[in-house]
Amino acid sequence: MELMQRTCVDAARALSASGVGVSLMTSDGAHGMAAASDPNTARIEELQFTFGEGPCIDAAAAGRPVLVPDLTDGAMRRWPMYTTAILDAGVRAVFAFPLQIGAARLGVLDVFRASSGAMSRPELGRALTLADQVVTTLLDGQERTTGVDELDEAFEHRAALFQAQGMVMVQLGISLAEALARIRAYAYATDRPLSEVAADILAHRIRLDTDHA
Protein backbone atom coordinates (compact mmCIF):
# COMPACT_ATOMS: atom_id res chain seq x y z
CA MET A 1 0.00 0.00 0.00
CA GLU A 2 3.07 2.22 -0.10
CA LEU A 3 2.28 3.09 -3.69
CA MET A 4 -1.24 4.09 -2.72
CA GLN A 5 0.05 6.40 -0.02
CA ARG A 6 2.41 8.04 -2.48
CA THR A 7 -0.53 8.56 -4.83
CA CYS A 8 -2.44 10.28 -2.00
CA VAL A 9 0.50 12.60 -1.27
CA ASP A 10 0.84 13.48 -4.97
CA ALA A 11 -2.90 13.99 -5.28
CA ALA A 12 -2.99 16.34 -2.29
CA ARG A 13 -0.32 18.48 -3.91
CA ALA A 14 -1.95 18.43 -7.38
CA LEU A 15 -5.37 19.39 -5.99
CA SER A 16 -4.35 22.03 -3.43
CA ALA A 17 -5.79 19.79 -0.75
CA SER A 18 -5.03 19.59 2.96
CA GLY A 19 -5.25 15.82 2.59
CA VAL A 20 -6.31 12.96 0.32
CA GLY A 21 -7.52 9.56 1.45
CA VAL A 22 -8.56 6.32 -0.22
CA SER A 23 -11.06 3.92 1.28
CA LEU A 24 -12.07 0.54 -0.03
CA MET A 25 -15.75 -0.34 -0.12
CA THR A 26 -16.64 -3.43 -2.04
CA SER A 27 -20.13 -4.58 -2.93
CA ASP A 28 -19.88 -7.46 -0.43
CA GLY A 29 -19.80 -4.88 2.38
CA ALA A 30 -16.11 -5.00 3.26
CA HIS A 31 -14.77 -1.54 3.91
CA GLY A 32 -11.95 0.38 5.50
CA MET A 33 -9.36 3.06 4.97
CA ALA A 34 -6.62 1.95 2.59
CA ALA A 35 -4.27 4.92 2.44
CA ALA A 36 -3.98 8.61 3.28
CA SER A 37 -1.56 11.40 2.48
CA ASP A 38 -0.63 11.85 6.18
CA PRO A 39 -1.57 10.52 9.65
CA ASN A 40 -3.99 13.36 10.37
CA THR A 41 -5.85 12.74 7.09
CA ALA A 42 -5.95 9.04 7.95
CA ARG A 43 -7.92 9.91 11.11
CA ILE A 44 -10.23 12.18 9.11
CA GLU A 45 -10.74 9.47 6.48
CA GLU A 46 -11.81 7.06 9.22
CA LEU A 47 -14.59 9.40 10.42
CA GLN A 48 -17.06 8.23 7.76
CA PHE A 49 -16.78 4.67 9.06
CA THR A 50 -17.03 5.79 12.68
CA PHE A 51 -20.33 7.55 12.00
CA GLY A 52 -21.54 5.45 9.10
CA GLU A 53 -22.40 8.56 7.10
CA GLY A 54 -20.77 11.18 4.93
CA PRO A 55 -20.20 12.28 1.34
CA CYS A 56 -17.74 9.44 0.81
CA ILE A 57 -20.24 6.75 1.76
CA ASP A 58 -22.91 8.45 -0.38
CA ALA A 59 -20.54 8.68 -3.36
CA ALA A 60 -19.75 4.97 -3.11
CA ALA A 61 -23.42 4.03 -2.80
CA ALA A 62 -24.67 6.28 -5.63
CA GLY A 63 -21.78 5.60 -7.98
CA ARG A 64 -21.13 9.26 -8.62
CA PRO A 65 -19.05 12.04 -7.08
CA VAL A 66 -20.41 13.96 -4.12
CA LEU A 67 -18.87 17.43 -4.11
CA VAL A 68 -19.23 19.58 -1.00
CA PRO A 69 -17.37 22.87 -1.57
CA ASP A 70 -18.65 24.36 1.70
CA LEU A 71 -19.34 22.13 4.68
CA THR A 72 -21.10 24.96 6.52
CA ASP A 73 -23.74 25.12 3.75
CA GLY A 74 -26.32 22.36 4.21
CA ALA A 75 -23.98 19.49 5.03
CA MET A 76 -25.11 19.49 8.67
CA ARG A 77 -28.60 18.44 7.59
CA ARG A 78 -27.34 15.62 5.36
CA TRP A 79 -24.65 14.21 7.65
CA PRO A 80 -25.04 15.74 11.14
CA MET A 81 -22.50 13.69 13.09
CA TYR A 82 -19.92 13.47 10.34
CA THR A 83 -20.09 17.20 9.54
CA THR A 84 -19.66 18.21 13.18
CA ALA A 85 -16.62 16.00 13.55
CA ILE A 86 -14.96 16.97 10.29
CA LEU A 87 -15.48 20.72 10.88
CA ASP A 88 -13.84 20.20 14.29
CA ALA A 89 -10.90 18.62 12.49
CA GLY A 90 -10.46 21.82 10.48
CA VAL A 91 -11.85 20.59 7.15
CA ARG A 92 -14.08 23.03 5.22
CA ALA A 93 -14.62 21.20 1.91
CA VAL A 94 -14.86 17.54 0.88
CA PHE A 95 -14.84 16.09 -2.62
CA ALA A 96 -15.58 12.38 -2.84
CA PHE A 97 -14.90 10.47 -6.06
CA PRO A 98 -16.03 6.84 -6.43
CA LEU A 99 -13.41 4.31 -7.49
CA GLN A 100 -15.37 2.31 -10.01
CA ILE A 101 -15.73 0.97 -13.50
CA GLY A 102 -19.43 0.59 -14.12
CA ALA A 103 -20.94 -1.87 -11.67
CA ALA A 104 -17.49 -2.85 -10.35
CA ARG A 105 -17.24 -0.65 -7.28
CA LEU A 106 -14.00 -0.63 -5.34
CA GLY A 107 -14.09 2.37 -3.01
CA VAL A 108 -13.71 6.14 -2.84
CA LEU A 109 -11.03 8.77 -3.25
CA ASP A 110 -11.62 11.66 -0.83
CA VAL A 111 -10.13 15.12 -1.21
CA PHE A 112 -10.17 17.38 1.87
CA ARG A 113 -9.55 21.11 1.91
CA ALA A 114 -9.04 23.48 4.85
CA SER A 115 -10.85 26.32 3.08
CA SER A 116 -14.20 26.34 1.33
CA GLY A 117 -14.59 26.82 -2.41
CA ALA A 118 -15.41 24.84 -5.53
CA MET A 119 -12.90 22.81 -7.49
CA SER A 120 -12.02 24.32 -10.84
CA ARG A 121 -12.78 22.31 -13.97
CA PRO A 122 -9.09 21.43 -14.52
CA GLU A 123 -8.88 20.29 -10.89
CA LEU A 124 -11.98 18.12 -11.35
CA GLY A 125 -10.39 16.63 -14.45
CA ARG A 126 -7.19 15.93 -12.52
CA ALA A 127 -9.08 14.37 -9.60
CA LEU A 128 -11.05 12.08 -11.93
CA THR A 129 -7.86 11.04 -13.73
CA LEU A 130 -6.25 10.27 -10.36
CA ALA A 131 -9.27 8.22 -9.33
CA ASP A 132 -8.93 6.22 -12.57
CA GLN A 133 -5.27 5.60 -11.78
CA VAL A 134 -6.11 4.32 -8.31
CA VAL A 135 -8.69 1.95 -9.84
CA THR A 136 -6.03 0.62 -12.20
CA THR A 137 -3.60 0.12 -9.33
CA LEU A 138 -6.23 -1.71 -7.30
CA LEU A 139 -7.12 -3.99 -10.22
CA ASP A 140 -3.55 -4.80 -11.19
CA GLY A 141 -2.29 -5.11 -7.64
CA GLN A 142 0.96 -3.48 -8.70
CA GLU A 143 2.28 -0.51 -10.57
CA ARG A 144 2.49 -0.84 -14.31
CA THR A 145 3.63 1.78 -16.73
CA THR A 146 0.87 2.46 -19.17
CA GLY A 147 1.70 4.64 -22.15
CA VAL A 148 -0.63 7.43 -23.18
CA ASP A 149 -1.07 5.78 -26.57
CA GLU A 150 -2.47 2.67 -25.01
CA LEU A 151 -4.97 4.70 -22.99
CA ASP A 152 -6.06 6.69 -26.05
CA GLU A 153 -6.42 3.60 -28.12
CA ALA A 154 -8.43 1.93 -25.36
CA PHE A 155 -10.70 4.97 -25.08
CA GLU A 156 -11.92 4.60 -28.62
CA HIS A 157 -12.89 0.99 -28.07
CA ARG A 158 -14.06 1.37 -24.54
CA ALA A 159 -17.62 0.11 -25.17
CA ALA A 160 -16.24 -3.20 -26.44
CA LEU A 161 -13.99 -3.47 -23.40
CA PHE A 162 -16.91 -2.96 -21.00
CA GLN A 163 -19.02 -5.49 -22.90
CA ALA A 164 -16.17 -8.01 -22.67
CA GLN A 165 -16.04 -7.46 -18.89
CA GLY A 166 -19.70 -8.41 -18.50
CA MET A 167 -19.19 -11.37 -20.78
CA VAL A 168 -16.23 -12.78 -18.83
CA MET A 169 -18.08 -12.26 -15.55
CA VAL A 170 -20.88 -14.57 -16.69
CA GLN A 171 -18.60 -16.96 -18.58
CA LEU A 172 -16.40 -17.69 -15.56
CA GLY A 173 -19.00 -17.08 -12.86
CA ILE A 174 -16.79 -14.53 -11.10
CA SER A 175 -17.35 -11.01 -9.81
CA LEU A 176 -17.22 -8.12 -12.24
CA ALA A 177 -14.14 -6.65 -10.54
CA GLU A 178 -12.41 -10.01 -10.87
CA ALA A 179 -13.36 -10.16 -14.55
CA LEU A 180 -11.79 -6.73 -15.08
CA ALA A 181 -8.59 -7.81 -13.38
CA ARG A 182 -8.52 -11.08 -15.34
CA ILE A 183 -8.82 -9.34 -18.71
CA ARG A 184 -6.05 -6.89 -17.82
CA ALA A 185 -3.80 -9.70 -16.58
CA TYR A 186 -4.36 -11.62 -19.81
CA ALA A 187 -3.49 -8.55 -21.90
CA TYR A 188 -0.27 -8.02 -19.96
CA ALA A 189 0.69 -11.70 -20.04
CA THR A 190 0.20 -11.94 -23.79
CA ASP A 191 1.54 -8.43 -24.41
CA ARG A 192 -1.50 -7.37 -26.43
CA PRO A 193 -3.59 -4.17 -26.26
CA LEU A 194 -6.73 -4.37 -24.13
CA SER A 195 -8.92 -3.45 -27.11
CA GLU A 196 -7.66 -6.46 -29.10
CA VAL A 197 -8.23 -8.81 -26.21
CA ALA A 198 -11.73 -7.37 -25.74
CA ALA A 199 -12.54 -7.81 -29.43
CA ASP A 200 -11.37 -11.44 -29.25
CA ILE A 201 -13.48 -12.12 -26.18
CA LEU A 202 -16.56 -10.63 -27.85
CA ALA A 203 -15.99 -12.69 -30.99
CA HIS A 204 -15.46 -15.84 -28.87
CA ARG A 205 -11.98 -16.20 -30.33
CA ILE A 206 -10.48 -16.50 -26.86
CA ARG A 207 -11.80 -17.67 -23.56
CA LEU A 208 -10.16 -16.75 -20.27
CA ASP A 209 -10.18 -20.02 -18.40
CA THR A 210 -10.21 -20.12 -14.65
CA ASP A 211 -6.76 -21.69 -14.55
CA HIS A 212 -5.24 -18.77 -16.45
CA ALA A 213 -5.44 -16.46 -13.48
Place this chain on the structure above:
Amino acid sequence: MTTVSEQRLATIFVEVADTLVGGFDLIEFMQMLADRVAGLVENATVGLLLADEQNRLQFMAASDETTSLLELLQLQWRDGPCLDAFRTAEPVVNADLSTASPRWPRFAPYATAAGFRSVHAFPLRLRNDVIGAMGVFGTGSAALDATDVQIVQALADVAAIGLLQERAIHHSEMLTEQLQGALNNRIIIEQAKGAVAQAHNISVDAAFELIRDHARRTHRRLSDVALRVLTDVTSLPDLTAD
Protein backbone atom coordinates in the same frame (compact mmCIF):
# COMPACT_ATOMS: atom_id res chain seq x y z
CA MET B 1 -39.11 17.72 -41.86
CA THR B 2 -40.53 21.24 -42.15
CA THR B 3 -43.88 19.53 -42.68
CA VAL B 4 -44.06 18.70 -38.97
CA SER B 5 -47.03 20.41 -37.36
CA GLU B 6 -46.48 23.37 -35.09
CA GLN B 7 -48.45 21.59 -32.43
CA ARG B 8 -46.17 18.59 -32.54
CA LEU B 9 -43.09 20.81 -32.43
CA ALA B 10 -44.45 22.74 -29.46
CA THR B 11 -45.00 19.50 -27.55
CA ILE B 12 -41.46 18.36 -28.26
CA PHE B 13 -39.98 21.68 -27.11
CA VAL B 14 -41.86 21.54 -23.83
CA GLU B 15 -40.71 17.97 -23.28
CA VAL B 16 -37.07 18.87 -23.93
CA ALA B 17 -37.25 21.93 -21.66
CA ASP B 18 -38.46 19.84 -18.75
CA THR B 19 -35.19 18.96 -17.06
CA LEU B 20 -36.18 19.75 -13.50
CA VAL B 21 -38.47 16.84 -12.77
CA GLY B 22 -37.87 14.84 -9.62
CA GLY B 23 -35.63 11.84 -10.20
CA PHE B 24 -34.18 13.41 -13.35
CA ASP B 25 -31.93 10.99 -15.19
CA LEU B 26 -29.40 12.30 -17.69
CA ILE B 27 -29.32 9.16 -19.84
CA GLU B 28 -33.11 8.89 -20.06
CA PHE B 29 -33.28 12.59 -20.95
CA MET B 30 -30.64 12.26 -23.67
CA GLN B 31 -32.44 9.17 -24.99
CA MET B 32 -35.67 11.14 -25.26
CA LEU B 33 -33.92 14.00 -27.07
CA ALA B 34 -32.28 11.60 -29.55
CA ASP B 35 -35.62 9.88 -30.23
CA ARG B 36 -37.45 13.17 -30.76
CA VAL B 37 -34.90 14.57 -33.20
CA ALA B 38 -34.81 11.25 -35.07
CA GLY B 39 -38.59 11.53 -35.37
CA LEU B 40 -38.25 14.97 -36.97
CA VAL B 41 -35.52 14.31 -39.52
CA GLU B 42 -36.34 11.79 -42.21
CA ASN B 43 -34.21 8.60 -42.37
CA ALA B 44 -31.90 9.82 -39.65
CA THR B 45 -30.16 8.20 -36.72
CA VAL B 46 -29.33 10.56 -33.88
CA GLY B 47 -26.54 10.21 -31.36
CA LEU B 48 -25.62 12.37 -28.37
CA LEU B 49 -22.23 13.02 -26.87
CA LEU B 50 -21.35 14.95 -23.71
CA ALA B 51 -17.91 16.21 -22.76
CA ASP B 52 -16.43 14.81 -19.57
CA GLU B 53 -14.21 16.83 -17.20
CA GLN B 54 -11.17 15.81 -19.25
CA ASN B 55 -12.91 17.30 -22.33
CA ARG B 56 -13.40 14.00 -24.10
CA LEU B 57 -16.68 13.49 -25.92
CA GLN B 58 -18.46 10.52 -24.44
CA PHE B 59 -21.42 8.61 -25.84
CA MET B 60 -24.66 9.15 -23.90
CA ALA B 61 -27.59 7.97 -26.02
CA ALA B 62 -28.72 7.18 -29.55
CA SER B 63 -32.05 6.82 -31.31
CA ASP B 64 -30.84 3.45 -32.61
CA GLU B 65 -28.18 1.99 -30.38
CA THR B 66 -26.07 -0.46 -32.31
CA THR B 67 -22.42 -1.37 -32.05
CA SER B 68 -21.57 0.32 -35.34
CA LEU B 69 -23.26 3.60 -34.39
CA LEU B 70 -21.62 3.53 -30.99
CA GLU B 71 -18.20 3.09 -32.58
CA LEU B 72 -18.98 5.87 -35.03
CA LEU B 73 -19.75 8.24 -32.17
CA GLN B 74 -16.87 7.10 -30.01
CA LEU B 75 -14.17 7.49 -32.61
CA GLN B 76 -15.02 11.18 -32.82
CA TRP B 77 -12.80 11.99 -29.92
CA ARG B 78 -10.15 12.18 -32.66
CA ASP B 79 -11.95 13.69 -35.65
CA GLY B 80 -15.48 14.06 -36.92
CA PRO B 81 -18.41 16.45 -37.26
CA CYS B 82 -19.46 16.17 -33.60
CA LEU B 83 -15.96 17.11 -32.48
CA ASP B 84 -15.99 20.07 -34.90
CA ALA B 85 -19.38 21.25 -33.61
CA PHE B 86 -18.16 20.86 -30.04
CA ARG B 87 -14.94 22.79 -30.66
CA THR B 88 -16.39 25.61 -32.78
CA ALA B 89 -19.80 25.85 -31.04
CA GLU B 90 -21.28 26.03 -34.56
CA PRO B 91 -23.40 23.44 -36.37
CA VAL B 92 -21.93 21.36 -39.19
CA VAL B 93 -24.69 20.80 -41.76
CA ASN B 94 -25.18 18.78 -44.92
CA ALA B 95 -21.67 17.37 -44.95
CA ASP B 96 -21.34 15.00 -47.90
CA LEU B 97 -19.57 11.91 -46.63
CA SER B 98 -18.28 10.86 -50.03
CA THR B 99 -15.99 13.89 -50.15
CA ALA B 100 -15.33 14.25 -46.42
CA SER B 101 -12.27 12.03 -46.03
CA PRO B 102 -9.69 14.83 -46.11
CA ARG B 103 -11.65 16.66 -43.40
CA TRP B 104 -12.30 13.62 -41.20
CA PRO B 105 -9.79 10.93 -42.15
CA ARG B 106 -10.98 8.45 -39.50
CA PHE B 107 -14.63 9.31 -39.23
CA ALA B 108 -15.67 9.64 -42.91
CA PRO B 109 -14.62 6.18 -44.18
CA TYR B 110 -16.17 4.53 -41.12
CA ALA B 111 -19.46 6.41 -41.50
CA THR B 112 -19.64 5.56 -45.21
CA ALA B 113 -18.97 1.88 -44.47
CA ALA B 114 -21.78 2.00 -41.89
CA GLY B 115 -24.16 3.00 -44.69
CA PHE B 116 -24.54 6.71 -44.01
CA ARG B 117 -24.47 9.28 -46.79
CA SER B 118 -24.94 12.58 -45.01
CA VAL B 119 -24.13 13.93 -41.61
CA HIS B 120 -25.00 16.93 -39.48
CA ALA B 121 -23.73 17.89 -36.06
CA PHE B 122 -25.07 20.43 -33.57
CA PRO B 123 -23.34 21.81 -30.51
CA LEU B 124 -25.07 21.54 -27.13
CA ARG B 125 -24.30 25.01 -25.88
CA LEU B 126 -25.29 27.86 -23.64
CA ARG B 127 -23.53 31.06 -24.65
CA ASN B 128 -19.80 30.25 -24.43
CA ASP B 129 -20.34 26.97 -22.63
CA VAL B 130 -20.36 23.94 -24.93
CA ILE B 131 -21.17 20.71 -23.10
CA GLY B 132 -21.44 18.26 -25.97
CA ALA B 133 -22.75 17.62 -29.44
CA MET B 134 -25.58 15.95 -31.31
CA GLY B 135 -24.83 13.95 -34.45
CA VAL B 136 -27.55 13.42 -37.06
CA PHE B 137 -26.62 10.68 -39.52
CA GLY B 138 -28.66 10.19 -42.69
CA THR B 139 -28.92 7.23 -45.02
CA GLY B 140 -30.70 9.34 -47.66
CA SER B 141 -29.36 12.25 -49.64
CA ALA B 142 -32.06 14.76 -48.65
CA ALA B 143 -30.52 17.93 -47.27
CA LEU B 144 -31.61 19.89 -44.24
CA ASP B 145 -32.82 23.36 -45.20
CA ALA B 146 -32.21 26.50 -43.16
CA THR B 147 -35.44 26.09 -41.18
CA ASP B 148 -34.63 22.48 -40.32
CA VAL B 149 -31.21 23.50 -39.05
CA GLN B 150 -32.76 26.24 -36.93
CA ILE B 151 -35.29 23.89 -35.38
CA VAL B 152 -32.78 21.18 -34.53
CA GLN B 153 -30.27 23.69 -33.15
CA ALA B 154 -33.03 25.32 -31.10
CA LEU B 155 -33.91 21.93 -29.61
CA ALA B 156 -30.26 21.33 -28.78
CA ASP B 157 -30.08 24.80 -27.21
CA VAL B 158 -33.17 24.27 -25.09
CA ALA B 159 -31.76 20.97 -23.83
CA ALA B 160 -28.40 22.57 -22.99
CA ILE B 161 -30.02 25.51 -21.24
CA GLY B 162 -32.13 23.15 -19.16
CA LEU B 163 -29.09 21.12 -18.20
CA LEU B 164 -26.83 24.06 -17.45
CA GLN B 165 -28.84 26.98 -16.21
CA GLU B 166 -30.77 25.72 -13.23
CA ARG B 167 -27.87 23.60 -12.11
CA ALA B 168 -25.47 26.50 -12.39
CA ILE B 169 -27.71 28.78 -10.35
CA HIS B 170 -28.47 26.40 -7.55
CA HIS B 171 -25.54 24.10 -7.30
CA SER B 172 -22.66 24.25 -9.76
CA GLU B 173 -21.42 20.86 -8.60
CA MET B 174 -24.65 19.20 -9.66
CA LEU B 175 -23.86 18.90 -13.35
CA THR B 176 -20.51 17.23 -12.65
CA GLU B 177 -22.15 14.82 -10.21
CA GLN B 178 -24.93 13.97 -12.67
CA LEU B 179 -22.61 13.73 -15.65
CA GLN B 180 -20.14 11.46 -13.89
CA GLY B 181 -22.99 9.30 -12.60
CA ALA B 182 -24.40 9.07 -16.13
CA LEU B 183 -21.02 8.20 -17.63
CA ASN B 184 -20.67 5.37 -15.16
CA ASN B 185 -24.22 4.24 -15.88
CA ARG B 186 -23.30 4.08 -19.57
CA ILE B 187 -20.47 1.71 -18.60
CA ILE B 188 -22.93 -0.37 -16.57
CA ILE B 189 -25.18 -0.64 -19.63
CA GLU B 190 -22.26 -1.86 -21.77
CA GLN B 191 -21.22 -4.39 -19.11
CA ALA B 192 -24.80 -5.64 -18.91
CA LYS B 193 -24.94 -6.07 -22.70
CA GLY B 194 -21.91 -8.37 -22.48
CA ALA B 195 -23.33 -10.32 -19.55
CA VAL B 196 -26.71 -10.85 -21.23
CA ALA B 197 -25.07 -11.70 -24.58
CA GLN B 198 -23.00 -14.39 -22.88
CA ALA B 199 -25.85 -15.76 -20.77
CA HIS B 200 -28.26 -16.05 -23.71
CA ASN B 201 -25.68 -16.73 -26.41
CA ILE B 202 -26.82 -13.74 -28.48
CA SER B 203 -25.11 -10.67 -29.97
CA VAL B 204 -24.49 -7.60 -27.82
CA ASP B 205 -26.92 -5.66 -30.01
CA ALA B 206 -29.64 -8.24 -29.40
CA ALA B 207 -28.73 -8.15 -25.70
CA PHE B 208 -29.28 -4.40 -25.64
CA GLU B 209 -32.72 -4.81 -27.17
CA LEU B 210 -33.65 -7.30 -24.45
CA ILE B 211 -32.49 -4.90 -21.74
CA ARG B 212 -34.19 -1.88 -23.32
CA ASP B 213 -37.48 -3.67 -23.98
CA HIS B 214 -37.54 -4.92 -20.42
CA ALA B 215 -36.88 -1.41 -19.10
CA ARG B 216 -39.71 0.02 -21.22
CA ARG B 217 -42.16 -2.71 -20.29
CA THR B 218 -41.49 -2.39 -16.59
CA HIS B 219 -41.17 1.44 -16.68
CA ARG B 220 -37.68 1.36 -15.25
CA ARG B 221 -34.52 3.12 -16.18
CA LEU B 222 -32.16 1.43 -18.58
CA SER B 223 -29.29 1.74 -16.10
CA ASP B 224 -31.37 0.27 -13.24
CA VAL B 225 -32.21 -2.81 -15.28
CA ALA B 226 -28.56 -3.08 -16.36
CA LEU B 227 -27.34 -2.86 -12.77
CA ARG B 228 -29.76 -5.55 -11.66
CA VAL B 229 -28.51 -7.83 -14.43
CA LEU B 230 -24.96 -7.37 -13.17
CA THR B 231 -25.64 -7.77 -9.46
CA ASP B 232 -27.70 -10.90 -9.94
CA VAL B 233 -25.28 -12.94 -12.00
CA THR B 234 -26.04 -16.36 -10.66
CA SER B 235 -29.65 -16.09 -11.72
CA LEU B 236 -29.69 -13.63 -14.59
CA PRO B 237 -33.17 -12.17 -14.48
CA ASP B 238 -35.43 -13.32 -17.24
CA LEU B 239 -35.62 -10.16 -19.33
CA THR B 240 -38.51 -11.43 -21.38
CA ALA B 241 -40.76 -11.57 -18.31
CA ASP B 242 -42.15 -8.58 -16.43
